[in-house]
Amino acid sequence: MxxxxxxxxxxxxxxxxxxxxxxxxxxxxxxxxxxxxxxxxxxxxxxxxxxxxxxSFTNYRANRLNREVEWVGLRNYERILTDSDIWLNMQATAHFLFWTLFFQVLIGFALAYLINKKFRGNDLWTTIIVLPMMLSPAVVGNFWTFLYQPQIGLFNYIVAFFIGADPSSFEMIGSVTLAPWAIVIVDTWMWTPFIMLICLAGLRSIPEYIYEAAEIDRASKWRQFWTLTVPMVLPFLMLAVLFRGIENFKMFDLVVQLTGGGPGSITELASINLKREAFEKWRTGYSSAYAVILFVTVFGLASIYVKALNKVKER
Incomplete structure (x- = not known):
């Protein structure tokens, strides 16, 4: 001005x-x-x-506003930490977290590495790969529910063929063994582009003269990859894992859309159990303690992870 x-x-x-x-x-x-x-x-x-x-220290129920609220101390926390069903939910959450992050990092980094190599149609393929990330989880859940249907689901037929089951009666999201993997596949399909974009930003931030110097020193492509590419992209990759780990720990809508997340189900994650306690059973005080425990768990693990990330950046 x-x-x-x-x-x-x-x-x-x-x-x-x-x-x-x-x-x-x-x-x-x-x-x-x-x-x-x-x-x-x-x-x-x-x-x-x-x-x-x-x-979390009371017996408050949101559907009973006229009921007198009593102070129960640590009773809610004790009941949660000694409940075997909740520990099963936490195991299911840990299983979901580990395998989604594993596949998303593996596939996302591989796609970023390939796209970083300039080739014809590079921009078109990048746009196509990123499309799943732009969709709503509700849309993705409905779309994959059709793919998992025993009558018309193409993906269901493929899985049934490989495991030797009858496609007409086989339902992947109804299988105790395969239902968790069905959710892992959908989340990987949807969010691998996110990991890819962050890795791609890391790859394109590496100066070209570093590779030129490595070629002058007669370093092989394989050695350049492990000594230059991976260490310099690692902070970006770890940051992407942090974001996706926090989001997947809170995963709710996609799982419910696919399986309903019914009580006692192998796909009932901690976030789904929390929703059931809070808004179906109306155990507000109990669910508040549950939410605090999940918050402390995520915050503690994220803090440790951030310290490791900072050490990697300082190298």
Whole structure:
């Protein structure tokens, strides 16, 4: 903005407002702009967290507002940590987390490495690969539900053929053994492009002169890959794993869309069990304690992971 424009703007400012603004320090003006944002963060994030922690020590039920709330102390936490069903849910969550991250990292990095090599139709293939990530989980869940149907599901027929089952009676998402893998396949199909894009950004941030220097030193392509490419892309890859790990720990909609996440199911993740306790059984105090435990688990693991990520960046 030019000085003339600034002068015109100053002349249009009411004298009373102008005097108040001149009397404010730079720090006061900064707080004037930052204050509303901090207030919204406190209202939307901090207060609900504090309220949830408080409710976790009570027997509060959201569907019984007239009932007297009793302080139960650590009883909710004790019941959760000694419940064998909840530990099974945590095992199912850990299984889902590990295999989705494993396949997404493996396939995502491979796709990024291939796309980074300039070839004809590079941009077109990149757009096609990224399409699943742009879809809603509800749309993806419905789409793959049709693929898993025993009557018309193409993917179901393929799996049934390989394991020697009758395609007309075989249902992958109804199989105790294969249902968790059905969810892993769908999540991998949907979110591998996310890992690919972050890895691609890491690959394209590597200066060309490093590879030129390695070729002058007669380093083979294989050695360049392990000593240059992988170490320099590793921070980007670890960051992608952090994002996807946190999101998959909270996975809910896609699993429910595919399997219903019924009680006692092998696909009942911790987030689905939490939803059932809170909004079907209305055990608000109990589910608040459950949410606090999950929050502490995710926060603790993420903190340890971030420290490892920072060490990798410092190398």
């Amino acid at each position: 030019t000085d003339t424009a600034m002068d015109k703007l100053a002349q249009r400012t009411p004298p009373r407002v102008a005097r108040k603004v001149r009397g404010l320090s730079d720090r006061a003006i900064a707080w004037l702009f930052v204050g509303p944002t901090i207030f919204l963060l406190l209202a939307i994030n901090i207060f609900p967290l504090i309220w949830t922690i408080y409710l």
